[in-house]
Amino acid sequence: MRDGVLEVALVHRPRYDDWSWPKGKLDTGEDWIVAAARETLEETGLTVRLGRPLPEAHYLLLTKAGVPGDKIVRYWASTVTGGHGRLENEIDAVEWLDVTEANVRLDYAHDREQLRALVRAHTEAALDTWPLAVVRHAKALGRSDWKGDDRQRPLEARGRERADALIPVLAAYGISRILTSPSLRCVDTISPYAVWAGIAPRPKKGLSEEGHEADPDKAEQHVERALERGEPTALCSHGPVMGSVLDAISPRLELVGDGSVEMLERFVEARDHNLDKGEALVCHVAGAGADARVVALERHPTA
Structure with a gap:
């Protein structure tokens, strides 16, 4: 924004x-x-914080062997957070343009789809977002293989x-x-x-298993406080606690507009079948406090 x-x-x-x-x-x-994030830094010299995903581009191209292949390019809205701005990798100019000028300057029709999505999100006050990343702890030593305090497993x-x-x-x-x-x-x-x-x-x-068992409302309270702060946050907890964490997020889902059905399906899958160990569910949140709305979701499973 300028x-x-x-x-x-x-x-x-x-x-x-x-x-x-x-790209x-x-x-x-x-x-x-x-x-x-890496390619943006390499091509523009700018460090960015990724925001909500934008429409993918699909098109055919010839491989080095001359065989037609399908190319997929994924995009995200991003906010500049730093960097030196020097051009070092196959790029000789970077220009900041308003959306009207950008629409004219873009050489490929498929690039305008992301521009239209940006404009729609901006119009709906759903472009400026911050991430709430819900992380389930990674694979730990099995309970049967650990003889000490389970909290120290x-x-x-x-x-x-x-x-x-x-x-x-997370970076x-x-x-x-x-x-x-x-x-x-x-x-x-x-x-x-x-x-x-x-x-x-x-x-x-x-957010611990023991603390959640003693007071099931605490996990939801931690989520609510994070939503009130509106700061890019990661929350790491356990499988048995994830239901309460996601229950606190559920009322904030904005189920209107493009991608709302896919977002709901992704959320229900995570809630009903839990996150995998080491998986991150990233909620893109517009606003904070009572006005906080989850406008997009991404899952990052263990490879």
Whole structure:
């Protein structure tokens, strides 16, 4: 936004002499959102916080072998949070344009679909969002294999790998606040990102299995407080607590407009069948407090 006017960044590729959105290719094993944040930085020199997803683009192209193939490109609305702005990777110009100018400048019809989605979301006050990432702790040592206090049961090797893999995922969303069950398996799931980001996690007994059993309302209260703050937040808890966490989010789902049916289906699947261990459910929230509305959802399962 500049003086209340929505602006978007387009890039010019001298190789093709075209104007388009920043984009690129996935590295091996890379999450889509991680690639989106990385490619944006590489092409524009700008660090961004990813927001709500935008429509995908599908089109045919010839592979290096000359065989037709289907190309899928995924997009997200993003907000600039930093960066140096130097152009270093196949881009010779970046321009910020209002939506009318951008519509004219874009060289490909399929790129205008994302622009239209941005305008619709902006008109509905659902473009400026912040993320609430609900994370189930990663794979821990089995209860039968642990003889000590269950609250001190550690992650196993696969769980530690998943905890490390969550770093770029949470970084892409610009998570700046962390709430976690004090149980070691939750703390160790979220700690690698916390260390990377320089954030002190906030232990909450109400997010633990024991605390939830003693007072089932506490988990919902923690969600409500996070919604009141309106700050990019990750909340790490346990499978048996997820129902209460998602129950607190459920009334905030905005079930109107494009993608509402898919969002509801995604949410119901997570609520009824639980998140996988190490999975993150990212809720894109517009507004805060009583006005907070979840306008989009994304699931990031364990690979």
